[in-house]
Amino acid sequence: MSEQQLIRGTMILTASIFLSKMLGLIYVFPFTAIVGHKGLALYQYGYTPYTVLLSLATLGVPLAVSKFVSKYNALGDYRTGQRLLKSGLVVMTITGFIAFLVLFFLAGPIAHQVLDPESLEGNTVADTIFTIRMVSVALLVVPVMALIRGYFQGHQSMGPTAVSQVVEQLIRIIFILLFTYLIINVFGGELGIAVGFATFGAFVGAVAGLAVLLFYWKRRWHGLQKQIDESTVDYQIPLPKMYKELFAYALPISFVGLSIPLYQTVDLITFNPAMMATGISQAVTETYYASFTQASHKLILIPVALATAMSLTIIPTVTNAYINEEKDRLQRTITQTFQIILFLTVPAATGLMVLAEPAYGALFGLEEVAVGSDVLRFYAPVAIAFSIFAVTSALLQGINKQKYAVIALLAGLAFKVSGNSLLISWFAAHGAIIATGTGYLIAIAVNLWAVHKFAEYNFTFVLKRFLLICIFTAGMAAVVAFLNYGFQQIIPVNSRWDALLILTVSVVAGIAVYLNISVRSGLAGQILGHRFDFLNKK
Template sequence: MSNIVRGTMLLTGASFLSKFLGMIYVIPFNMLVGETGGTLYAYAYTPYSILISISTIGVPLAVSKFVSKYNSLGDYETGMRMFKAGIALMAVTGFLGFLILFFGAELMASFIVSNEDIGVIAIADVTMVIRAVSFALLIIPAMSIVRGFFQGYESMAPTAVSQVVEQIARIIFLLSAMFIVMTLVDSIPIAVGFATFAAVIGALASCVVLFVYWRKRKPAIQKQIQQQRVTHDIPKKELVKELFSYAGPFVLVGIAIPLYQLVDQFTFKRAMIAIGEGEISDTVYSAINLYGHKLVIIPVTIATGLSLAILPALTKSFTKDNKQQLNQQINQSLQIILVLVVPAVVGLSMLSDVAYGSLYGMKHISMTGSLLGWYAPVALLFALFTVTAAILQGVNQQRFAVVSLSGGLLVKVLFNIQLIHIFEAKGAIFGTALAAGTAVLLNIWRIKSSTQFSFRQTIKRFLLICIFSIIMCITIWILKALFGTFLAYEESRLSATIMLISGVLAGGGVYLWFAYESTLLERLLGNRVRVLDKIFRR
């Protein structure tokens, strides 16, 4: 269990730092290109995110499960054979993904915007930024196989370090290029084109880090292969067949959020124009799917780290038919998500106006801050979907992820336009919440039916977490009322920043104190939390 927590914390820390850097760079990004540039950037990244998952066919995470399975049986050579086959496969699928995105960019752009639409974004602009990001597909799929291989050995450091280095290199290039372009040319489309191309620079930096790790770990891996006593002489055709049986559902899990955003991309602007809100469509679209999403996705990094860390452990327990340990791992996974994500999304919702205002400015804050407040709780559904899908994959029920995601996506497609017509921009958020909630409920039902898992302990602790979160909300509400008497945090960016920092420290501190004193954190993480021991001195 400690390996799960350790791996989770390492990957979550790396993912959090990566997402935090991704949120911070959006501040100067917004200053340089504004809402129009943000919308154009989102138009390029949504199809790219989908194709990057499809081009990898879910193989990196499937390799993690595959390697973990055969390592637990003492057969290290089979995992190495699959690793080599995966590299070759990813090189091919990455190239095919690049061709589709590069040559299909204009067709995609014509579906997203038209020359008759209200706004300043043209089809040629969308085409250009999509083509700029397409080159990353030549590198990232093959690179990600190496991450999956290390994860199969329950070694999370290569993934964690390479993620952070990739993000740092990408942001440095992105901001530098955008600043130069806006200074010399003053062209938003060209600046955003360089911003999307930065994904290529980040991928190259990540490759360098993974190569260094591979050079260090290769002798130990070869030694294990030489000393192994068990060998499964599986034909290459059967290896690939087994890998694809794991990989198919993984791709759907990886593209869940981008698929919801893709539905928005094709329906949001036209629906807003239909209800007479076309003039603000770019502003609210970027507030939801780029600027707001950067904040909302941060709590989801906990789930991403946990799902990557727990998959090899769940697979090992399932392979060895250790039902007691399997149930403990499922319980711990769900409860770690709840204890960390619930207060994060509740706090973000309470502080949505000052969070958006302090990071992106006070312009349109009454509208954009409100949208973030509605969007924040959806992060819990994203996190639960990620983890429940990982649990299903660990217990060999990965095919059901296709069913759950399809059900959620169908809900989004059927109701998105109607919800926008009724609730305006908030309707897109409600559509995503209904879709993700449907997928989560289906996954939970499948986990219970396939493993006979009891949710009783998880529900009890969830109620306790809700009580602590309500106390946190009351604390933040009182603090905002007090600060409002002398601080104009609804008008001043500096005042909003002060209010945000104070609210996070006070609300987070209260929640942590209750979670610590009730021994909730200790029970979930398996031992005393040393940092909090020093702060609270129980």
């Protein structure tokens, strides 16, 4: 894949992931209006263990398949990839079914760990069990869908993944909003039933996403078959040997892909008990938990969407360059990746931090804006760490050093596990954010060391670019902070519309300032100009 193809593939996946994240963010606003922060907390009680079991069910196979197929395609053997797909569909079906059974029957123990059965406020254990069991059904479909996406990505075809992600998200959101509204506002049903059906939307969306992939498969079958027929070589690798190689890629990828869910699982188990141990009621604790793990988390994942797309795209590219010993191409790919990530995520995370109050108030209402904006302001910078960890882990996977990404994650996770409750007891909800951020910084340090050592990469140029981006971001932040403060003196935030007005004007001004500085300095053209000619400095 050329550098232009890298950018094109990244932009396709970025657009789809960004759109999916935006849809996932937008639906939270009406969803919060229907179920409140109590419902958001309940939704997360079900979704966190589901995400962990999903990663275990897929075992990192989709990204590993992408790498495996890309490798053998580069060697002229298209038959091996097809054989892997056929057998992989059977494996994913079996592991998905096992994961469904595990989550379904573990719903009770999980609910009792998270909540106090004797508490008369907040969510109930019965509602949490129902929510977890409803979302567990999606495990029957999602692993198969993920495998097919990985196969297409291995062929450097990002369109099927992009379209299926958007359709999956869109159908899921329509289902969630429709059924929660009908259950609560039309039929007068209970909150627990409504949130349980909301999590069932994961299954409905997955079926829609799988249908899209099958449509693409039918359209492209002849082209894929032609490649197979014209293969110049067939290594005829036995299935046991094939899966041994695949799982050598997959297990580290699976574990690294679990990074955010694992951190959230630590919070799922320890956040509520640690907060309530300080004397905070379960109802207030669940408000903080919903703001931290759902509302604010949704917002900071928007800039992280780019890193997710980049990590999916660069694995086949880096693998191909590494196998063919194209050192210059590998170095250029790494440099380009870091520049794009930093250029977009640093200002986005900074903007969220500066505009935390109007952002949270406009998007989630003013009822819990004091709690939510406080959490968001503190949590926003962690988005940069999420992004860098995702990209550096993908780079290590591409050069067959994925074990160091696992070591990095274990080191960071060890800090999170050992320090989360203590930090919460010291700093309340901020303690959980500090534990997450510090854990990720530890992991990033290990990853950067490994990239430097095994890819023989010098970070000097990237560090200079990072400093320049920080300077430009500081200028943007100063303008945005001034506008935010000035508008709030003229228009006090007394309604959602007040917050939305201030947010809109500040965001538009911030983007204009950052782009203007970046384009005039030539930075935007140097980083993105080969894809967007108008950014090149004339």
